[in-house]
Amino acid sequence: MSAFKQAGQIMMAGARAHAKWEKEMSDRILGDRKRLIILGLLLLPIILGGIAWADELVAALPSILGGKMAYSPAFYTSTIFFASIGVGLGAGLITGCIGAGGGFIIAPALMSAGVKGIMAVGTDLFHIFAKAIMGSVLHRKLGNISVPLAVTFLIGAIGGATVGGLINRTLYELNPVLSDAFITTVYVFMLGFLGFYSLTDFLSSRKSRKITSGADGAVGADGAVVAPGEVVAEKESMTALSEKLQSINIPPMVHFDQGVVPGGRKISAIFLVIAGAFVGLAAAIMGVGGGFLTFPIFVYILGVSSSTTVGTDIFQIIFTAGYAGLGQYAIYGFIFYTLAMGMLLGSLIGIQIGSVVTKVVPGSTIRGFYAVAVLSGFVNRAFALPSKLAALGYIDITARTGYILEQIGIYLFFVVITIFSVWVIGTFVVNIKHLKIGHATTSHQA
Template structure:
């Protein structure tokens, strides 16, 4: 139980680190007129494409129902992508923990195939990173040796994850969706249970809580053991923070990178939610150095995965990525401002609820997928009923959170302006 709670604390701390990067990146875009114009130019084709589809003027080969493309695009899906991005941004900005975990389940619930949801989410992260990154301000924090070793491993992991996802899809698209759903059920189920348990304990104790929580403590055991193994090449780091600095084998750094890259390519996330705990709690790298290195790995991992493993195979919806980017930029700004007027304990409760909503959504979708694969024998009516329960429950929970945050923002708008 203690090991599970410690793992949850590590994951929550990493989600906070990713959220800080996401918030900084989004605000960097919003505060730059030049970047906003670039974003508008990128989004304009998506908007025009939506209008053309609505007018039913596209030939079949470009987007009709008989097109070879593995999904059928509609203007409604574009609007849904904006709402999904908005909710993810609200979660990231308001809770202070990455909201990207809801994007792939949400897209799959909207009718997007799992492999397309994964590829599109990665491209959305990459586009945001390229447009808004302030990496030049963080270069002093980066250990070049750690970054190189990590990115070598990350590249291998991304390639492996992408190959597996594509192989499963080519073998059976339903198997691909099932595999991705199972990954989300296991991860979100674990995190959701601990998040809700943490919220209930804080509420029972009567503490107001910090909206973004406190940092998890790192142990010295495992990092000390790994740093004591003199397996070449040994990479120095944290020379400015510790007298004489520290050293660790590049093999361990590359292995961590491989795990992060693999999970990023499988789940459609930037990998930041895993990089932080691995660097701090496993390798023993300082948070100061981890932040700068994490920014580089997000750009590389998301870019390499989205382009080489998904885009060139046609598994990215450009229009959906632009919709999510537009929605998330607005949501993250509103969410960040709302934390100033809402008690932190309630925000942590919504964080747990959002995770559990994603867990229930993918869990209730599994019976239908397993029936299609002839592993279970349920009637189509039962499968559809369970899937709809998962979909409605998910969108009601996330939608309620979104309306609540926006309502709190509007209600306290005058006070926020004065602040």
């Protein structure tokens, strides 16, 4: 049980670090006129021209990877575009309100809407890459980056992303159903573990919690992750595992954190490459930026300081998501660009609304909603898995039974996400006056 709790804490810490990055990217994009103009120019052809000529244009394309008749639609309609905004909005609300990455629900949501798993993964990666680029490489916290650490890590990340993309494409070429089953299975295990830990954390937090001081995205005295709006003390120290790894002298050694601790720290490059390969592999298979894994791996396993981890995390997301999205999916036609742009727009709005709502909603309520949201994604993929396994001949159920189970999972998922979204937006609307007063008071005091 202690191992389960520790692993859950590490995953939640990573999810919260990734959510913090998403919020910072959103603030930078919406706070810069030039970036807003770029976003508008990217969206303009979709909004104005898509309905008029998209079908005719794509109909002329051959039935190749990414073509209209291949795998999943690469064309767009107004319905598809606005639905993608809804998916991004839901993910953004979770990220902003709960302070933990909402990207976990994007691929399941797209797959539930009928998008092939491999295209949902590629589209999600492109959406993350576009957000990272628009947030810009010149992020203020890149001053914390350790270039040797980042470059060594990226060697492994690029390799891992290549393997992950190859696995997904190979499985798809063998059998599209096998590809969907593989991606679905990965999400079942990932969301199941994170969801049940979140539920356990929520139930235990209702009993008692020792919280002493605070920062957003920190960890309570009892080790449980704290929701936005709550404050806790955060004490940074190396784990026994990280101390052990840093004591192993296998050349070449990479030096880092010179400005954090006297003399800095060092670790064998081989451990960095292995960590990068794992993150890149997960990013390419699941369609995530890898940030939710980089933070816990760096801090808890490799012993890198939080400040250096933040800079390296931002750096690697741009290159890992960019390489995986473009190099492993885009050139093969596995990206639904319209969905990606719609999700980007929706997530930018959702993150802002969600982060404001945390000022008027109890942290325990937010934790409860996060647990339910993640578990709904788990149920969605778990209920979809039997029909895919049956199609592959691995289990013996009728097609009708598999279809019913899949539909149950879809309805449960979208009902929960819709209820959550309506609740957050409704809370925001009802408390607009209160939030304005609070903002004005804060600005006056400042």
